[in-house]
Structures are given as structure tokens and as C-alpha cells.
Amino acid sequence: xxxxxxxxxxxxxxxxxxxxxxxxxxxxxxxxxxxxxxxxxxxxxxxxxxxxxxxxxxxxxxxxxxxxxxxxxxxxxxxxxxxxxxxxxxxxxxxxxxxxxxxxxxxxxxxxxxxxxxxxxxxxxxxxxxxxxxxxxxxxxxxxxxxxxxxxxxxxxxxxxxxxxxxxxxxxxxxxxxxxxxxxxxxxxxxxxxxxxxxxxxxxxxxxxxxxxxxxxxxxxxxxxxxxxxxxxxxxxxxxxxxxxxxxxxxxxxxxxxxxxxxxxxxxxxxxxxxxxxxxxxxxxxxxxxxxxxxxxxxxxxxxxxxxxxxxxxxxxxxxxxxxxxxxx
Numbered sequence: 001x002x003x004x005x006x007x008x009x010x011x012x013x014x015x016x017x018x019x020x021x022x023x024x025x026x027x028x029x030x031x032x033x034x035x036x037x038x039x040x041x042x043x044x045x046x047x048x049x050x051x052x053x054x055x056x057x058x059x060x061x062x063x064x065x066x067x068x069x070x071x072x073x074x075x076x077x078x079x080x081x082x083x084x085x086x087x088x089x090x091x092x093x094x095x096x097x098x099x100x101x102x103x104x105x106x107x108x109x110x111x112x113x114x115x116x117x118x119x120x121x122x123x124x125x126x127x128x129x130x131x132x133x134x135x136x137x138x139x140x141x142x143x144x145x146x147x148x149x150x151x152x153x154x155x156x157x158x159x160x161x162x163x164x165x166x167x168x169x170x171x172x173x174x175x176x177x178x179x180x181x182x183x184x185x186x187x188x189x190x191x192x193x194x195x196x197x198x199x200x201x202x203x204x205x206x207x208x209x210x211x212x213x214x215x216x217x218x219x220x221x222x223x224x225x226x227x228x229x230x231x232x233x234x235x236x237x238x239x240x241x242x243x244x245x246x247x248x249x250x251x252x253x254x255x256x257x258x259x260x261x262x263x264x265x266x267x268x269x270x271x272x273x274x275x276x277x278x279x280x281x282x283x284x285x286x287x288x289x290x291x292x293x294x295x296x297x298x299x300x301x302x303x304x305x306x307x308x309x310x311x312x313x314x315x316x317x318x319x320x321x322x323x324x325x326x327x328x329x
Contacts, residue, residue, distance in 0.1 A: 001192060001193065001194060001195065001198065002192075002193040002195050002197050002198060002199035002200065002201075002222065003187075003190045003191065003192050003193065003199070003200055003201070004190060004191045004193070004199075004201045004203060004208065004222070004230070005189060005190045005200075005201065005202045005203060006173075006189055006190060006191070006203055006208075007203065007204070007205050009205040009207065010203040010204075010205060010206065010207055010208060010230075011173045012207070013203075013205075013206065013207020013208065014168065014173060014176075014207060014208050014210065015084075015207060015208070015209055015210070016084065016161040016164060016165055016209075016210050016211065016212075017080075017081035017082075017083065017084045017085075017086060017161075017209060017210075017211050018081065018084070018085075018086075018154060018157045018158065018161070018211060018212070019078070019080070019081045019086070019091065019211045019213075019233070020086070020087070020088035020091060020142065020146075020150070021077075021078060021079070021088065021091040021092070021095070021138065021142075022078050022211060022213055022233055023146060023150075023153060023213065023214050023215065024088070024138055024141055024142040024146050025063070025067060025073065025077060025078055025138070026067075026078075026213055026214075026215040026216060026233075027043075027047065027141075027145065027146060027214075027215050028063065028064060028067035029067065029069065029215050030043070030044055030047075030215050031044060031047055031048065031051065032067075032068065032069045033069055036217065037215065037217065039239055039240050039242070039243075040214075040215070040242075040243070041243075042243040043149060043243065046145070046148075047145045050144045050145045051145070056140060056141075056144055059136060059137060059140045060137045060140050060141045061119065061137070062119045062123075062130070062133050062134045062136075062137045063134065063137035063138060063141055064137075065117035065118065065119040065120060066117065066119065066120055066134070068114075068117065070113060070114060071110065071113055071114055071117075072109070072110040072112070072113040072224060073110065073224075074103070074106035074107050074109065074110055074224075075106045075109070075223045075224055075225055075228040076095060076098040076102055076103055076106045076228075077095065077106075077134075078223075078231075078233075079091060079094050079095065079229065079231075080209035080211070080223070080229050080230070080231030081209060081211060082094070084161075084307075085307060085310075088142055092135055092138060092139060095131075095134070095135055095138070096131065096132065096135045098127075098131065100127040100128050103123065103124075103127035103131060104124050104127060105225070105227075106224070106225065106228070107120055107123060107124045108124070109224045109225050110224070119134075149280075151274055151276040151277040151280060152242065152243075152277050152280050152281065153214050153242065154274070154277070154310075155271070155272065155273040155274060155277040155312075156214065156236055156238065156239070156241070156242050156271070157211075157212050157214065157236055158272055158307070158312065159237075159238070159271035159272050159273075160212040160236045160237045160238075161212065162272060163237060164176070164180070164210075164212075167179060173186065174186040177191050180210075180220070180234055181219065181220050181234050181235065183195060183219045183220060184220060193219075193220055193222070194219075195219050195220070195222075197222070197224075199222055199224070199226075201222075201226045201230065202226065203230050206229070206230050207230065208230045208231070208232065209229065209230065209231045209232075210231070210232050210233075210234065211231070211232075211233050211234075212233070212234060212235070212236035212237070213233040213234065213235060213236060214236055214239060214242065216233050216234065216235045216236070217235055217239075218235070219235075220232050220233065220234045220235075221233045221234075238271070244281070252267075252326060253326050254266070254322065254323065254326035257326075259292075261282070261284060261288065261292050262292045262295060262296055263326075264282050265278055265282065265289065265292050265293065265296065265302075266296060266301060266302070266315055266319055266322070266323060267323065268281060268282070269302055269313055269314055269315040269319065270314075270315055270320070270323070271314070272312040272313065272314040273312065273313060273314075274310050274311065274312055274313070275289050275290055275293065275311070275313070278293075278313075293313055296319070297313075300316060300318050300319075301315065301316055301318055301319035301322065302314060302315055302316060302319055303315075303316050
């Protein structure tokens with residue numbers, strides 16, 4: 001069992017963000033244990049083809065050695081996002097700038113789970129010289145295996161954050177943590193986590209950065225060291241929908257009224273999504289999706305909001321009424 005002790009400032013400092021680096025690092029867990037991560041088999045099949053390419057395998061080896069099953073991750077490798085719309089390159093720069101003593105400290109903190117891998121031991125002995133190899137491995141793996149599906153992952157992660165933030169705003173921190181994951185409970189001034197690590201952290205007014213994880217499946221994962229920036233990753237909601245291509249249901253009466261393409265989009269937009277993600281999930285071109293979204297928006301069936309560089313669409317209450325009517329509800 002672990003616990004995180006909160007001050008008033010920590011409750012006020014609970015925040016959410018998406019971490020591109022976390023997804024890049026933790027994706028190796030799915031590769032190593034496809035049975036446990038069977039929901040990701042469409043991605044695993046593609047990623048394994050990528051990893052079989054010799055020029056990729058040799059460049060990502062530092063990362064594969066640090067992410068073996070049952071091996072704890074050093075905190076510096078998965079820094080909590082500094083802002084909600086943090087970009088992958090920003091997190092890479094943060095990792096590259098990690099002081100050598102922090103690299104060594106964080107690596108040594110992982111040894112209770114198992115000894116350091118050969119690269120881990122070499123990095124411990126020469127952090128300044130070998131950290132650039134690890135940063136390169138992250139970039140190569142992200143570009144080759146994660147980036148092609150990142151819009152789809154991002155849409156699911158953003159939808160989760162919108163839901164969690166609503167729970168926190170409406171019901172407060174106690175109910176939020178009680179419902180974040182079955183392994184957590186709020187105990188007055190602390191979060192108690194049913195896990196095997198026996199961590200005992202005083203957040204000390206620093207707040208807590210939380211990010212949902214696509215490849216995080218069984219429990220909430222915390223940074224290992226109290227001196228690290230406080231952060232936790234919890235399993236994302238609705239992960240089973242991630243790799244689905246969801247057209248309008250066969251015989252959907254809504255499709256006969258507004259067309260199959262617009263009906264398919266309206267079904268998908270019960271959760272926020274970008275044009276790129278919708279194109280991937282439906283098989284339509286981005287241009288075609290944009291035209292349909294413009295028509296749905298003009299009819300008041302979807303709303304749109306800009307978040308950083310992205311425009312996200314979501315069905316309105318009018319759209320929800322139309323969907324319920326088409327389903328006979």
C-alpha cells in the first residue's frame with residue numbers, strides 16, 4: 001500500500017495533462033506482453049513490424065532495455081507534463097536536460113525490482129555521455145511506432161481528461177479520487193493506493209500532475225521518489241474503443257436522414273475528437289470529414305473548440321437528442 005499526503009495547496013494543485021513521452025515509453029509493455037494487452041493487438045502487430053527493421057531495433061535498444069517487463073521506470077524518463085498541451089519535443093528537451101546526479105539517483109531507485117540492464121548500468125556510470133542515446137531512442141520509437149496513431153490516442157486521452165475534470169469540478173477531490181480507479185481511496189488528507197510499492201509521499205504543496213495512460217492497465221503508477229515532481233498515471237477510460245473503426249450501425253435510421261458519413265461522425269462525437277482522428281477511425285479522407293463536420297456544425301449538432309494547435313469537435317445536446325431518437329431512446 002502507498003499513500004500521498006496532501007496539504008490544502010496540493011488539493012488546489014491537482015491538474016491533468018496528456019504525456020506523449022509516457023505513451024512512447026509504456027508502449028513497450030504491450031509489445032512485451034501482448035496477451036495482457038490484447039486490446040492493443042492491432043497496434044502491436046504494426047509496432048512489431050517496425051521493431052523488426054534492423055535500423056530501428058539498434059537505435060531504440062537503450063529504451064527497450066529500460067522498459068523490460070517487471071522493471072520499474074526511472075522517474076526522469078517519464079516527467080509529468082508541465083502543461084496540458086505539452087508537445088513531445090518539449091518533454092524530450094526536459095529529459096535531455098536532466099542533471100547527471102538525478103539520472104543516477106533515479107536509476108538506482110529502480111533496482112529493488114531487478115538489477116540494472118547493461119544499458120542502464122552504462123548510463124549510471126556515464127549519464128552525460130549516454131543520455132543523448134536514450135533521447136534518440138525515444139524520438140525514433142515515437143516517430144516510427146507511436147506518431148502514426150497519436151491523433152487517435154490523443155483523442156481518447158483528451159476525452160478522459162474532460163470527464164475527470166468534470167468530476168473534480170462537480171464533486172470535489174474526495175469523490176474524484178474515490179472514482180479515479182478501484183485501487184484508490186481518499187482518506188481525509190491523503191490518497192491511499194492499494195499497490196505493492198509502499199510509497200509514502202508528502203506532496204508538500206507541489207500539487208499533483210495526473211495523466212491518463214493508453215498502455216497503463218491495472219493500477220495507478222506513481223513516480224518512485226518523493227524528490228521527483230509528483231505525478232501519477234492512471235488507466236484511460238474506454239480503451240477498448242481505441243482501435244475501432246466505427247461506422248454508422250447497419251440499418252441506422254439516422255444515416256437515411258443525414259447520410260452515412262455524417263451519421264458515423266455523430267456517433268463518434270459523443271467524445272471529443274479532431275478531424276485527423278475521425279478520418280483515421282472512419283476511413284474517410286480528412287477533407288471529406290471536414291465537409292461533414294462543417295455541415296453538422298452549421299446545423300447545431302456538433303460544437304468545436306480550439307485547444308492549443310488542435311480543434312476538437314463534440315456532439316451537442318441537440319446531436320445527442322437526435323442519436324437517442326434514432327436508437328429508439
